[in-house]
Amino acid sequence: MNVLEVKDLHKSFGSKTVLDGLTFSVSEGSVFGFIGRNGAGKTTTMKIILGLLQADSGEITICGERVRYGNTPTNKFVGYLPDVPEFYSYMTAREYLRLCGRVTGMKQSEIRLRTNELLELVGLAGEKHRIKGYSRGMKQRLGIAQALINRPKLLICDEPTSALDPLGRKEILEIISSAKGETSVIFSTHILSDVEKICDDAAILEKGRTVLCGTVSELKAKRSGSDVQIVPVSADDAQRIAQLLGGEVHSGTVIVANASQDKMLGILKTISESRIPVLKIEHAEPDLEQLFMEVIGE
C-alpha cells in the first residue's frame, strides 16, 4: 500500500514553472529519496504535501485521504522536519515536545512517555539547556523528535543533512534509518551518497517532473556502465591509448566514459595486446551521482 501518492502536480510562481506534472508514490515502511538539484522544486513539493502551499493542479493523497490547502486534516498522518528547523529558543527540548504533543491533541501521560522515548532516540535526553544554545545538529535532532511525536505514518524530511558536518550527517542518517520501523520516510536531498546509504526507493526530479523513479538498485542498473580510468606509465602513451580505446585524455589519465563490463574486458585485451605499460586501470562501480549527472544533462 502507498502512504503517499502524488499525481500530475503542477505549480508555477508567476511565469516560472516549478512543478510540471510531478508524479510519484511512497510505499509503506520505505525510505524514499527525493533527489534534485537546488531549486528543482523539492521544497515546493513538500510544502504542497503539507498543505502549506496551494498547487495549481494535480492530486495528492496521504493514507488514502486527499490533501487540502490551508486547513489540512491529512497532517495528522505526517511529521515534518524543515530544512533549517526553527524552534522557540526560550524553551527546553522537553517543553517544546510537550507543546507539540498538546497541539496534536495527545494525552498528557502519552506525551510524557513519548517525549522520554524520543529524547533518548535523538540523544537529547540529558540536555537541560534551552534551545537557544543548541548547535545546528542538535536542532536537527530535535526536529526529528518533534516530527515523530505523534507517531506519524509519513515522515517528511526536507534536506535534513545539507547544512551539517560529516558527523552530524551520520547521526541524522542513523536516526532516520532507525525511525524506518515505525514510519515511512520521504527524504529530499541533493547529497546522493546519503540516498545510497539509507533509501530503498528514489526519484530524480528535474524540470518539475520525475525523470527517473524506482528502487535504488534499479536506478543504479539504469546506468549501463561507469567510467574507466587508465594511467599509463609514460604520459606519452596516453594519447595512443585514447586513440585505441576511443577515450579522452585528462592530465595524463585516459578516461573511457560509460563502459560496460564487456567493454572493460575489451579494454584490458587491447592494452595487453598493444603491450603498453600502465600504472593503474580503474573501473568504478556505477553510482547515483553519475546517473544524476547523466539525467540532468551535465
Place this chain on the structure above:
Amino acid sequence: MNGFSPFLKKEFFELYRKGRLLLFGILFVFFGILAPATAKLTPALFKMMSGELEQQGIIIKDITSTAASSYEQFFSNLSIILIVFFVVFAGSVTSEFSSGSVIPLLTKGLSRKAMMLSKLISALITWSAGYWLCFGITYGYTAYYWKDDSVQSVIPAVLLWWLFSVMVICLMFFFSSFVRTHVQVMIGTGCVVFSFKLMSIVKTADKYLPSALTNSMNICTGKTSVADIIPAIIIAGTVCAGAGVLGVVLIGRRRV
C-alpha cells in the same frame, strides 16, 4: 479551531520566559504611581524653586494640585505605555512566519485561525490587566490624597481610552496578518491612528473619529459627555471587530 488552548498557554509562557510579563508589570505599576506622585509633588517642587525663579522675575503664586491634575498625568502617560506595548508586540505574528518557528506546529494541525486568535487574546489580556492595574493604583492614590470634586466621571473616560487602545491592538494584528515585518506593522497601524488624529482637526468630524475617545480630561470634567461621541465609540468598536475578523481571514491566505 485546533490547538487554540496549547498555543494560548505557549503565548503566556513566552511572555513569562522572555521577561515581558515582569517588564510590563513594572511599567504599569510605575506609571500607576507616577501620575498621582507627579501631581502631588509638582506644587512642592515649584515652591522649592520659587525663590530662584523670583530672582529671574518669575513670580509663582499658590499652586495647588487637584484630583484632575493626577488624572491628567495618568491619561498623558497612557500613550507612552501603549507605544512601548505596541513596539514589543508588533513582531509577535510576523516573526513566527519570518523565522519559520510556527511551521512545525502548523503541520501538526494548529489552525492559523487558532494561532492568530491566541496571539490577539494574549496581547489583549496582558494589556487590559496592566491597564486596569495601572488605573487602580492611580485611582487609589488619587482618592486618598484628593477629596475635591474636580473630576466628575473618571470611569467612562478610562473605559473609552481602553476601547481606543484595544482598537490599536486589533489594527496591529490586522496588519500582522498580511505584511512581512514588524516595521511594516508599525507603519501601517501608525498611519491609521495618525490619520484619525489628522482628520480630527476638522471640528465637525471629531465626534466620528476614534481619536475622540482619548479626549479623556474633557469627559472627566464634564466638558464633553459620552453621548456626544457615541458615533466615535461605534466606529471604534466596528474597527476592532472588522480588524479582528479580517486578520483571521487574511492569515488563512498568507503564503508560508
